Amino acid sequence: MVDQTAAPEKQSKWPDIDFKTLGPAIALLILCVIGYLLNPAFLSEGNITNLLTRSAFIGIIAVGATFVITAGGIDLSVGSMAAVIAGLMIIIMNSAVDTLGTGVATVILGCGCSIILGIGAGWINGFLTTKGKIEAFIVTLGTMGIFRSLVTYFADGGTLSLNFDLRGTYRPVYYESVLGLPVPVWVFIFVAIAGWILLNRTAFGRFCTAIGSSEAVAKYSAIKVDRIKTYTYIIQGLCVALATIIYVPRLGSASGTTGVLWELEAIAAVIIGGTVLKGGYGRIGGTILGALILTTIGNILNFTDVISNYLNGTMQGLIIIVAVWLQRGSWGKNKKKTT
Amino acid sequence: MVDQTAAPEKQSKWPDIDFKTLGPAIALLILCVIGYLLNPAFLSEGNITNLLTRSAFIGIIAVGATFVITAGGIDLSVGSMAAVIAGLMIIIMNSAVDTLGTGVATVILGCGCSIILGIGAGWINGFLTTKGKIEAFIVTLGTMGIFRSLVTYFADGGTLSLNFDLRGTYRPVYYESVLGLPVPVWVFIFVAIAGWILLNRTAFGRFCTAIGSSEAVAKYSAIKVDRIKTYTYIIQGLCVALATIIYVPRLGSASGTTGVLWELEAIAAVIIGGTVLKGGYGRIGGTILGALILTTIGNILNFTDVISNYLNGTMQGLIIIVAVWLQRGSWGKNKKKTT
Amino acid sequence: MDDSSNKAVLLADRISKSFGEVPVLFSVNFDVQAGEVHALIGENGAGKSTLMKILGGFHAPTSGNLIYDGEETVLPPNGQAEALGIVLIHQELNLAEQMTVEENIFLGRELSRNGFLDRKEMSQKVASWLQEVGMNISPNDRISELSIAEKQMVEIVKAMSRDARVLIMDEPTAVLTDAETELFFQQVEKLKKRGVAIIFVSHKLAEVNQIADRVTILRDGQWIATKPVDELSLDSMAQMMVGRELSNLYPPKNEADVDSDIVLQVQNLVAPNVNNVSFELRKGEILGFSGLVGSGRTALFEAICGLSSIEEGQVYLDGQPVQFKNVAEARDAGVTYLTKDRKGRGLLLEKTMRPNLTLMALPKFVKNFMMDTAAEEEALKRGIRRFDIRARDPKVKVGDMSGGNQQKLLLAKIMECDPRIVIIDEPTRGIDVGTKQQIYHFIAALAADGMSVVVISSEMPEIIGVCHRVAVMREGRITGVVTGNDNNETEIVRYAAGLKEARVHG
Amino acid sequence: QEDKIKIGVSYPTPTHAWAAGMNWHAEQAEKRLEELYPDVDLILVNSPDSGQQANAIEDLVSAHGIDALVVLPFESDPLTDPVLNAKKSGALITVVDRGLSQPNIEDIYVAGNNPELGRVSAQYMKTRLNEGDNIVILRGIPTVIDNERFDAFMEEIEGSGINVLDHKHANWNRDDGFEVMQDFLSRFPDIDAVWAQDDDIAIGVMAALEQASRDDDGIFVVGGAGMKQIIKRISEGDELIPVDVLYPPAMIATAMDVTVNAFKSNGPVAGRYILGATLITQENAMDFYFPDSPF
Numbered sequence A, B: 001m002v003d004q005t006a007a008p009e010k011q012s013k014w015p016d017i018d019f020k021t022l023g024p025a026i027a028l029l030i031l032c033v034i035g036y037l038l039n040p041a042f043l044s045e046g047n048i049t050n051l052l053t054r055s056a057f058i059g060i061i062a063v064g065a066t067f068v069i070t071a072g073g074i075d076l077s078v079g080s081m082a083a084v085i086a087g088l089m090i091i092i093m094n095s096a097v098d099t100l101g102t103g104v105a106t107v108i109l110g111c112g113c114s115i116i117l118g119i120g121a122g123w124i125n126g127f128l129t130t131k132g133k134i135e136a137f138i139v140t141l142g143t144m145g146i147f148r149s150l151v152t153y154f155a156d157g158g159t160l161s162l163n164f165d166l167r168g169t170y171r172p173v174y175y176e177s178v179l180g181l182p183v184p185v186w187v188f189i190f191v192a193i194a195g196w197i198l199l200n201r202t203a204f205g206r207f208c209t210a211i212g213s214s215e216a217v218a219k220y221s222a223i224k225v226d227r228i229k230t231y232t233y234i235i236q237g238l239c240v241a242l243a244t245i246i247y248v249p250r251l252g253s254a255s256g257t258t259g260v261l262w263e264l265e266a267i268a269a270v271i272i273g274g275t276v277l278k279g280g281y282g283r284i285g286g287t288i289l290g291a292l293i294l295t296t297i298g299n300i301l302n303f304t305d306v307i308s309n310y311l312n313g314t315m316q317g318l319i320i321i322v323a324v325w326l327q328r329g330s331w332g333k334n335k336k337k338t339t
Numbered sequence C: 001m002d003d004s005s006n007k008a009v010l011l012a013d014r015i016s017k018s019f020g021e022v023p024v025l026f027s028v029n030f031d032v033q034a035g036e037v038h039a040l041i042g043e044n045g046a047g048k049s050t051l052m053k054i055l056g057g058f059h060a061p062t063s064g065n066l067i068y069d070g071e072e073t074v075l076p077p078n079g080q081a082e083a084l085g086i087v088l089i090h091q092e093l094n095l096a097e098q099m100t101v102e103e104n105i106f107l108g109r110e111l112s113r114n115g116f117l118d119r120k121e122m123s124q125k126v127a128s129w130l131q132e133v134g135m136n137i138s139p140n141d142r143i144s145e146l147s148i149a150e151k152q153m154v155e156i157v158k159a160m161s162r163d164a165r166v167l168i169m170d171e172p173t174a175v176l177t178d179a180e181t182e183l184f185f186q187q188v189e190k191l192k193k194r195g196v197a198i199i200f201v202s203h204k205l206a207e208v209n210q211i212a213d214r215v216t217i218l219r220d221g222q223w224i225a226t227k228p229v230d231e232l233s234l235d236s237m238a239q240m241m242v243g244r245e246l247s248n249l250y251p252p253k254n255e256a257d258v259d260s261d262i263v264l265q266v267q268n269l270v271a272p273n274v275n276n277v278s279f280e281l282r283k284g285e286i287l288g289f290s291g292l293v294g295s296g297r298t299a300l301f302e303a304i305c306g307l308s309s310i311e312e313g314q315v316y317l318d319g320q321p322v323q324f325k326n327v328a329e330a331r332d333a334g335v336t337y338l339t340k341d342r343k344g345r346g347l348l349l350e351k352t353m354r355p356n357l358t359l360m361a362l363p364k365f366v367k368n369f370m371m372d373t374a375a376e377e378e379a380l381k382r383g384i385r386r387f388d389i390r391a392r393d394p395k396v397k398v399g400d401m402s403g404g405n406q407q408k409l410l411l412a413k414i415m416e417c418d419p420r421i422v423i424i425d426e427p428t429r430g431i432d433v434g435t436k437q438q439i440y441h442f443i444a445a446l447a448a449d450g451m452s453v454v455v456i457s458s459e460m461p462e463i464i465g466v467c468h469r470v471a472v473m474r475e476g477r478i479t480g481v482v483t484g485n486d487n488n489e490t491e492i493v494r495y496a497a498g499l500k501e502a503r504v505h506g
Numbered sequence D: 001q002e003d004k005i006k007i008g009v010s011y012p013t014p015t016h017a018w019a020a021g022m023n024w025h026a027e028q029a030e031k032r033l034e035e036l037y038p039d040v041d042l043i044l045v046n047s048p049d050s051g052q053q054a055n056a057i058e059d060l061v062s063a064h065g066i067d068a069l070v071v072l073p074f075e076s077d078p079l080t081d082p083v084l085n086a087k088k089s090g091a092l093i094t095v096v097d098r099g100l101s102q103p104n105i106e107d108i109y110v111a112g113n114n115p116e117l118g119r120v121s122a123q124y125m126k127t128r129l130n131e132g133d134n135i136v137i138l139r140g141i142p143t144v145i146d147n148e149r150f151d152a153f154m155e156e157i158e159g160s161g162i163n164v165l166d167h168k169h170a171n172w173n174r175d176d177g178f179e180v181m182q183d184f185l186s187r188f189p190d191i192d193a194v195w196a197q198d199d200d201i202a203i204g205v206m207a208a209l210e211q212a213s214r215d216d217d218g219i220f221v222v223g224g225a226g227m228k229q230i231i232k233r234i235s236e237g238d239e240l241i242p243v244d245v246l247y248p249p250a251m252i253a254t255a256m257d258v259t260v261n262a263f264k265s266n267g268p269v270a271g272r273y274i275l276g277a278t279l280i281t282q283e284n285a286m287d288f289y290f291p292d293s294p295f
Ligand SMILES: Nc1ncnc2c1ncn2[C@@H]1O[C@H](COP(=O)(O)OP(=O)(O)OP(=O)(O)O)[C@@H](O)[C@H]1O
Pocket: A008, C019, C022, C024, C042, C043, C044, C045, C046, C047, C048, C049, C050, C051, C091, C390, C391, C392, C393, C396, C400, C401, C402, C403, C404, C405, C430, C432
């Protein structure tokens, strides 16, 4: 609402386009400069690669979240979903070692199951939201608790670990590079492009935006609101599954603490990127930048010990607020406003 | 949006009023019956008192959250805010012992500071949201991180403990009963009644509803939107301060883990109670019941060992979803609906 | 003009307004005196609403002055001018949907006693006001549960309750039926006698003729004339608005072929607010639906198009039984419904014209799984031309377009679906005479091309002028169908009011 | 700067008192060692979860080019690979508290003994309780550590005739300890002892006992880890909390000492240092009392 009412005030077109589109990019740039000034190693190839690879998890999940949020929903369950999918993947792969061995076949089986699980979990969220007519916030808060406790249960309170030999087979998916870029980054790029096309260049993306703008108008415009909304949750589930597929080889394990607070990070990435939380306007490009910004903040804080470790959270919070404030460009307009 | 479009579907007045108002009450009743069947001690006076006292924290915070949400905002920072206020209160009281002694004066000073801090923290959230034109989600996600890391910093990562003698003076605020009810329950009752009156019987309550319903309409009705929204965050801060005042004497300590996830619990209580997450419709009575429902779920799970400990989260999630589903009454209408 | 401006309560002196680079008003003069009704007319997008908003303080003029009570004034923003006695009823409904009638009427001006709301007092007042305008709703009803007409009446009650010295009303009657308009005008007369200065915007020229004392005509943001109403005939008003001679408003009726195929047949339909309705629609026919507000016309067609559920009865399309589960199925079968609630259900106000235009027919604009933006652009150009949509800035948000142009866009949107049967609910709501004429001709052309059209309208002349046959509904039933010579106002009103009821066989 | 010996120290963000104590000891050790050896730079980083700890270790290697890594893993399995990568970069690896899931990665291993903590607690219970007595258990956060402690406790208590009425997770948190204990007290009229496993939980448990006025009928609480307030009460002969089982937060300092030594002493330093789970009683309490530590 804030954005809707604020929008008409913008008198000239220039600063508007500027900030919505370039805002997150500028924020990221400033962060990079700060990082470099703190420690030139920040711009070393190794660090850049690390940064991109790390952003991949949250970034991929956030692409899914962009669809959910654009269509006016919200998904709080993604972190727990990632944990439970990782857990089940590991269980399935470990038990498939007996029959399929520790080769690629088992890994592919695991990835396949991951995708099926992601789609299934997304469908549950979507179904309960649309057919059950329960607020998305409640549904996904509920499934968040359920998924998280399920993974703890499967792991018997401890950690589920991938068979050691299997880990060798699976490792390259996280650690290898193709054409100079690590595999997770490629997956990220792929998901980002696919997401961008889907949101901006297909009828489906239009439907999401329309539903987020006004469900009633969408319904009267021959859009199958419930179905499309369910699809957004399924896309979210799929993205979580993909993120999990590249997460598992990294740490080779899953536990009750896997993916804690990823949901907030993902949503934050989406909002920092310029998507409107109440729906109706989504920007995949912004989301990608949002994910990069969040990862960079963490990275920079690891690069310096000027600040007490305890105050990391303070820095993170401040930077997020300032980044969004800068990009919303409200500082330029404040005095023009009448209220 | 869901709710706005759903509303016109309701054909007869009866079932509508029924479920919105009585739904949470029925859900609570069912829970109590289950609790009693699992273990008759559930209805013992001691347990009921424990339950009510525990609900007081979340309940008081949730009353504040009802205002914020009704006016179309959200506050994710309440748990961390409680922690940082508790921490500062303890620091202030401990250092006042030298001058004011360990008597009531110091406790009153502490409580006064708590209220000032709560109002201040709420004002910061409100100011950044309204004047900074930053989404409430981002602002309060940021302040959530900031508050949480501040308390960890103050406590040096550990626990801040109240001076032992002071604790003796302050203890009764949590542990004593007046007319058969513990003090926190009285505070809860007071806050609930004050909140109910404010929301339902004053112009301010109407302004909140109007803003949540449509900011444009509210603005065109000469309502000072920014100011009212800021007030809702200040009320939220005040409620957090009150909750903290009754929390501190319980264990006399605060740490980085104090109040973790209270924000989600408070918001869940509000939504379970029937308030609409996107704003425009708030129910204090429902919020109270929502808080009681959440506490009761936790209590019941401690009263039985039929379910694996690890699955507590699953039960909690399921019960929340089912409770909301029941009260939304969509099960009766499903077949009449078309998409 | 000169002598009148002395007595003017509110006077606009050479007002200009631009939105960004787009100029909308050019040095317009306007004034209103105590105890008079001053009507403002003009084509869609002429700048009437913009001028009203400036007079109400909601927009600041780019240049020019407002003189209130003889003093140059800068009005406070956001409806705070109400405190000065200037009240505006917006063209677009401006109510908080989830709140009750009473809460809305007193919004921002609540009566309190000792800091607590005096709910009894407010409730009583609202109840008596509602009664005065003949409204049969409770102060505790939620706005979201009211029909559009009822919402408009609530707006009117809200405005009239505010002890205005200047009451500005932007198309208050657009969604009202004649009966309601009549009640409304009685209130206006009362206010006038009390010395309130009233500004009235409408596209219904007959109404203007009836209620106004003076008329100002605006064209393309320019002031054209201000005249006492007696010096103007309906035709001259229309002519001055449009800037050219208007031929006959309604197209000649070529009688529909009574033997042509029945494309849509409805038998004993029971649905929410619809009670056992049967009718049939032939190829090339224009079938009107008349009735009072809330008679169930909208409910009937929403049920047919899959927007609400059918409880009993059967719908046949080309003789085949059908039951659409959603709008998409109806659209794919060639049946489309244009809603009367253009703001709430018709258009995405935050988006520009293009996505709105193609939204309903989106599958048509997909090429290789991608949106074909070129085709969309093409469609937009076509739509703009065909329906004469005038938006000075093609990238303007639909919510910022003038009401009439929104309506035209909505029509264009429906037509993108290439329907065989098109159901238009209140097709000309808020549309100027010139464009109305175009739309009527357009409907006639559709029928001539072999399409079937259902026109739901509360404007009696429109129904009579355009339709071959008219079904009249009352309380969810069809009480009669009139054709030929019976297709006249008295006959329809008798059916609508329940004075007469025919046994209608399916 | 280049010629300095850089030692990265990575451990979980202190979110409960024990970890805060560990953090305090680490900071003390940093100050002490950097003063003692000007050419040693210790870099302390904490992380809130496994994934971020992996990030932090990567950053220690890539940005700081560490010569040695002292790591207290958030969880064993997930951090095995990242630590292995650090080792591949040539760093000396010291693992603290939680072993990695593959052998031979670490050069030095310094750890407490979780099963021992459970066992010692159970043994003490057996000395105080008789057959047919009832106890309740408040566990930590569901993790491997909690499982190890719990399983060892149950194994030891088996056959003694002591009834374990129920066990619930109190997440090493005071508030949870308080609430779970309140409910145990409503549920079970006869409880003879409580194994709280951790001193934070024990504090909550004692508050609940006090509230229900059941703190003076001979019931006692066994905590764990060695929080200063608890140790103080033990030293004063408190009946309610007669003993504590040590799980020293200072182990990280030990590990840092040993690691620095590996660079400073001539002989090779390697091996395993397992610190016992000492039973703290009134007699030896003052040996474990650090009034300045936050823990
Ligand atoms: N906030 C705005 N931003 C940009 N353009 C605007 C805005 N408001 C109005 N306009 C433009 O100003 C012009 C005049 O609109 P206005 O609403 O005043 O017309 P109107 O005479 O009331 O027409 P109608 O009879 O259709 O209601 C239109 O072209 C419209 O698009």
